[in-house]
Amino acid sequence: MDKLDVLVGIGRISVFVSLLLAFFLLTVKTENKLANRLFAWFFIFSAVDLSGFFINPNTLTELNLEIFRSTMCLLEMPLFYLFVRAVCYYDFRLKWNHLVHLLPFIILNLVFIPRVYLNSEIEIFGTTFNQLPEIIFFHVLVELQYAFYIVSIFLILKKYKVIYLENYANPSTATYKWLFQITCVFLTAHSIVVLKNLLRYTDFKEVFLWANVLVGTIALLITCWFIMKALNHPELFRGVNSKLKLTKDILPEVEDKPESAKEQNDFVKDQIAMLKQYMKEKEPFLDPSLTIQELSNQINIPVRDLSILINHQMDQHFFDFVNEYRIQKAMHILKDQSKNQLTVLEILYEVGFNSKSSFNTSFKKYTNLTPTAYRNI
Structure with a gap:
């Protein structure tokens, strides 16, 4: 031819x-x-x-x-x-x-x-x-x-x-x-x-x-x-709101507040402590579709301030911040002998993940081990 x-x-x-x-x-x-x-x-x-x-x-x-x-x-x-x-x-x-x-x-x-x-x-x-x-x-x-x-x-x-x-x-x-x-x-x-x-x-x-x-x-x-x-994957795409700003873009607006440095530092520490306590007690991270806007509504902190608090003051992306609590919850379940009948798949859904690959990636990032290897230690 x-x-x-x-x-x-x-x-x-x-x-x-x-x-x-x-x-x-x-x-x-x-x-x-x-x-x-x-x-x-x-x-x-x-x-x-x-x-x-x-x-x-x-x-x-x-x-x-x-x-x-x-x-x-x-x-x-x-x-x-x-x-x-x-x-x-x-x-x-x-x-x-x-x-x-x-x-x-x-x-x-x-x-x-x-x-x-x-x-x-x-x-x-x-x-x-x-x-x-x-x-x-x-x-x-x-x-x-x-x-x-x-x-x-x-x-x-x-x-x-x-x-x-x-x-x-x-x-x-x-x-x-x-x-x-x-x-x-x-x-x-x-x-x-x-x-x-x-x-x-x-x-x-x-x-x-x-x-x-x-x-x-x-x-x-x-x-x-x-x-x-x-x-x-006919439903592959999920967009974000184009009106959302990056933390680095709204940071100057927040830092211009008139409080003294000591008062501002104390206020930030109190907010971080309150946020961590809420995450441990109420466990909002169990919702796989949790957004920073939804968490803001739950704890009555303006979403802009909450974004600054997590992404700048705590130096974590909201994505990593929430996943850290999910992994800690998963680690606790994996070591709980009363729940050893639960499979890894059941555990990842229980703690707020929605896919095995993303769970394994995040788990290894925080523990340097796979969930199965961590359970068998």
Whole structure:
């Protein structure tokens, strides 16, 4: 079979799988419909991009449509960026100002009008075409846009993780891990595409064709991986409130209070003692979905002050603060001979965890032992 036939076959399968995943995302029942729709449109435009593997324009009209199709890749990263924001923040909504993400796509097509769309002598596969300033501008714009959005996404994920740790006690960080994984996968895949595109300007035409086959195969594998994830975890995402501030951002406001240093230190010590006593007596950590807002309501301390108290004064993330009490409770149960009939799975649910992997990770972090090894000491 000729490599072009292989490329066409892989391209058609990739387009089909991408559209299948988009259909799944648009129809699956979920609370975060906006995130699913954004991701679906990302795959729809990815399918349009991948269709270039088997489209062969023969007329000027078809050629212009092919060039316009290729510019649609500039819509993929904005959609993925908005998808990440919609997943991380459950209160995220699309606004008119988000139309600014269309600017690179619009500007490029305006640049293409005089010498590309209206040029009847241009050949898409010719050397002259690839050396047009407009085409070079196209490739540079794609790379600059990609770099901007990749950096922006990693910054969003970094902030999301810190906000989650400072305000939530649910030990599941599947959302962050999933988004971080797919962003890294996209970055790796795009790096391969860049290397492939550089071959376009060399004499290694055969290598360039095989590189296209490799890129098509990678795209197909990535899309299949997404389908497996989506089918196994249709309710994977859990966002946080975008209005929540990091402790370091609200700390100056709290430190500006007029109390003397000694009075403030005594007050902080009293609050810490009260908080620890409440945690031991009332055991709010047994609730697997405990948040800093809920704990604030229970002990009548403003959530901003409680966040400063735990994340700054006690130098612990709320996530770690709560899990420490859960682990201490689990350690007590594991050593209680009257409860030796309880399995590790039953114990982790009893103390507020909701998955075995997160429990084992946290337990080993605090004891350097697995729960089973600790029980057998």
